[in-house]
Amino acid sequence: MNPSAPKNFRPLLIALTGGIASGKSAVAEMFAQLGAPVLDTDQIARDVVEPGTPTLARLVAEFGSEILDASGRLDRARMRTRVFADPAQRKRLEAITHPAIREELAARAQRAQGPYQIHVIPLLIESGRADLYDRVLLVDTSEEAQLKRLLARDGSSQEQARQILAAQASREDRLDAADDVIVNTGTLQDLHRFVQTLHRNYTMLSERINAQNL
Template sequence: MFSSTKRPFRPLLIALTGGIASGKSAVAEIFAELGAPVLDTDQIARDVVEPGTPALAQLVAEFGSDILDTSGRLDRVRMRERVFADPAQRKKLEAITHPAIREELAARAQRAQGPYQIHVIPLLIESGRADLYDRVLLVDTSEEEQLKRLMARDGSNEALARQILAAQASREDRLDAADDVIVNTGTLQDLQRFVQTLHRNYKLLAERINAQ
C-alpha cells in the first residue's frame, strides 16, 4: 500500500521594486487593502535599528553617536547625507544593516499567510536578489518625476536628490529585470485597476505552482 504526503503550500513570492519616489508605497498599500501580505524592507530597515537593537549599537560603534537624534534614535536624514557623500561609508552602513534586514524579512515571510506575498525591496536590482523571486514587479516613472517627488517629499535639495538617484540602478536595468511593470503616470484609480488585475493574476499563478 502506497502512502502519499502532501507538499506544503508555497506562496508565490513577488518582489515589488522601483526607483525612489516612484510610487512603490502607494502600490504596496493597495495590495495590502486587497488582503495580500506586504513585507516592506524600508519599514524593516527602520525596525532593525530601533533603540536597543544590535544593528543600532553597531552603527554607533562604526559612525559615532552623532548619528542619533535627541531621543536616541537613528537620525535617518543625517545618516543619508553622510553615506551618500561617501561610497565607502555607504558600504559600511549596508554591511551592518543588510544582514539584519534579510534575517527579519525571512522571519516575517515564514509567518505570513496567503497565496502570494509582496516583498517591497527598493534596492532589489542593486543587491542582486531578483532571482530569489517568482516575479519582479516594477513601479516605473520618469527620472524627472522622481526628482520632483523626492524633493517635495523629503525636502531634499536638487543636488542631494540627484546623488540619491545616481546611487541606484538605472531605469533601464530595472526594466530589464522586471516581469510586470506598472507605469505610474496616471491617477490613483489607474493604480488601483493595475493592482487589482495583478492581484487576480498572482492568485492564479500561486494555484498553478502548487498544483504541479
C-alpha cells in the first residue's frame, strides 16, 4: 500500500478477465505502461510452484515425481494434459494451488501502490470470485477470433482449441458479470484508446470513493 496515502485509503480493485486468446495480456501491458499495478494470477501460479516452494513439494507428494521435468521444475504441459481429461485430478490440483495463489495475490496487492490495481484472472467467472472486486473488466472478442489466435499462437489443432474454449465459461456468462467491456476486434491503437479511457475513469472513481471515506 502507498505509505503516503491516507490511513483509510483503499485502492479500487479491478478484475481483468476474458477467454483464452482474447487479448488480456495486451490490455494488462497497456495498463502497466500507464503506471497501474498489474498482478497476473497466471504469473503468480508459476511463481508459487518454483523449485523449493512448499506448493511444488505438495504437488510432488500428491501426484508423484513424474510431474517434474529434467531440471526439477513442474512440467506444466504434462500436468495440464493429465488433469484436463480427469475432473477429479483437476480438483486435487486446484485444492493445492488455488489457496497458494490467493495468498500470494493478497500479499502482492498489499504491497502495491496506486489509486487502483488490475488483477488479471482468466478464470474469474469459473472460480466465482467476481464479487470480491469493485469492477470486472472483460476483454471480449468472438470465438472465431479466439480460435484463430490459438491456432497461430500455441499450434493447437482445431479440436484441441475447441476443447479449451468449451472448458471455459461462456461468452454470455462473462458479459453478464462484466462492469466494463473492451471489444477487442480493432487495432492496437483502438485497444490503447480504450485502456487510456478506463485508466482515467478508474483513477477518478478511486478518488471519489476514497474522498467519501475521509
